[in-house]
Amino acid sequence: MRLRSAARTARSRTNRIHGALPRAVASRAGLVSRLVPRRVRMRLTLLYGLLFVISGAVLLTITYLLVNRPTSTVLVSRRGGSGSPGDAGIHMYTRDEVPGAVDRFAHAQQQQAMRQHTAEMQHLLTQSGIALAIMSVIAIGLGWLVAGRVLRPLRTITTTVQRISAHNVHERLAVEGPGDELKDLADTVDGLLGRLETALDSHKRFVANAAHELRTPLTVEHALLEESLIDRDATVDSFRANFERLLTLSEQQARLLESLLTLSGSERGLDRREPLDLAELTGNVLVGARKEADRRNLRVEAHIHPAGLWGDDALIERLVANLVDNAMGYNVPDGWVTVVTGVKDGLAFVRVSNTGPRIPPAGVSRLFEPFQRIGRKADNGHHGLGLSIVRSIAAAHDATLNAHARPQGGLVVEVGFPLRTTAPATETYDDMARALSTAPE
Known part of the structure; x- marks a missing residue:
């Protein structure tokens, strides 16, 4: 029992010691963090x-060692003669050559010289220390002034950035001066503010356009419901017609919300990447679009060749579907649509071209903005989000996007994805292309 009690006591003491060590380390770390100045100006000072004191101490040490370096002793003795400078009785002896009678006198003189040299060196060391202390104080004061002068543009940048908000994001730092690191920092912040202003303006336009797109069908729905309630002579046929229109409006709103969700999801980036074949995804899209092409009396030509890439199959299929849907929706009677996939310049590409109304070359880039439509027709089932979703999905896959207007009318859009390193399947899709193609371009 005594042994067990002693063991428990030892374990308890060990646990207390082990528990106290992290607390002691944390306490010391907190003390060190409190001792370190928080202001950059004080730290620079x-x-x-410190650098001046160290440099001065090293310089004084070197000077002291050089002055304190021992020298050989030379004794000058004169024997006879007049003592004139040219007297031949003057003899010079080194330490090893001094006669015995003169040696005692030379030793006394050497001891006196050593005591005098030691006193002079101590005096030199004291005066140098005082000079170093005075210059250290002066250096700290000058360091404080220089640090404040160097950090003044940084304080200006901080104050300006703190003042800028969403209401005055158009303001810029516009720091003038030499092209040093602080000027580069200010220019970088100005560039960031410019991109932020553009993003905020785009967000505001997107919210306004989305609210407008959602408000229009809601207004029509409210009018149809109000008409059904107010009209006392309403018949079953009129109710049915109103309900059909309400159902159509509801489907349009559902497609709009789905497009908005897809756009938001693609702008967040990819959660996963898997090996895909662009030709297979494009073939699936064209099979589903065949009925719509027949309804619109459009001719579809497909040249589909294997093209391997890494990506999200749902998003890439949506990209191809939006390109095909846009090519069919903005077309002309008896028009055509051409879809091509393959590998070119190290990229897996899909290109969709179509006939249609003429588009000004300067207005092509505007079509990839949200809620931008040719002719601004809101009753054709298109909300102007198809190409903006294409752009977002392409950006999420690090793909290139090129578009240009055809001189005869219509649009050509090509998206190039980074090619997958592994070789794609060797099979071709000529049979599917022949089945989907009804007429050449």
């Missing part, structure tokens, strides 16, 4: 002062 202390750094300047």
Whole structure:
């Protein structure tokens, strides 16, 4: 029992010691963090002062060692003669050549010289220390002034950035001066503010356009419901017609919300990547679009060749579907649509071209903005989000996007994805292309 009690006591003491160690380490770390100055100006001043003190101490040490270096002793003796400078009785002896009678006198003189040299060196060391202390104080003061002068543009940048908000994001730092690191920092912040202003303006336009797109069908729905309630002579046929229109409006709103969700999801980036074949996804899209092409009396030509890539199959299939849907929706009677997939310049590409109304070359880039439509017709089932979704999905896959207007009318859009390193399947899709193609371009 005594042994067990002693063991428990030892374990308890060990646990207390082990528990106290992390607390002691944390306490010391907190003490060190509290001792370190939080202001950059103070830290720079202390750094300047420390560097000066170290440099001065090293310089004084070197000077002291050079002055204190021992020299050989030379004794000058005169025997006879007049003592004139040219007297031949003057003899010079080194330490090893001094006669015995003169040696004692030379030793006394050497001891006196050593005591005098030691006193002079101590005096030199004291005066140098005082000079170093005075210059250290002056260096710290100058370091404080220099640090404040160097950090003044940084304080200006901080104050300006703190003042800028969503209401005055158009303001810029516009720091003038030499092209140093602070000027580069200010220019970088100005560029960031410019991109932020553009993003905020785009967000505001997107919210306004989305609200408009959602408000229009809601207004029509409210009018149809109100008409059904107010009209006392309403018949079953009129109710049915109103309900059919309400159902159509509801489907349009559902497609709009789905497009908005797809756009938001693609702008967040990819959660997963898997090996895909662009030709297979494009073939699936064209099979589903065949009925719509027949309804619109459009001719579809497909040249589908294997093209391997990494990506999200749902998003890429949606990209191809939006390109095909846009080519069919903005077309002319008896028009055509051409879809091509393959590998070119190290990229897996899909290109969709179509006939249609003429588009000004300067207005092609505007079509990839949200809620931009040719002719601004809101009753054709298109909300102007198809090409903006294409752009977002392409950006999420690090793909290139090129588009240009055809001189005869219509649009050509090509998306190039980074090619998958592994070789795609060798099979071709000529049979599917022949089945989907009804007429050449």
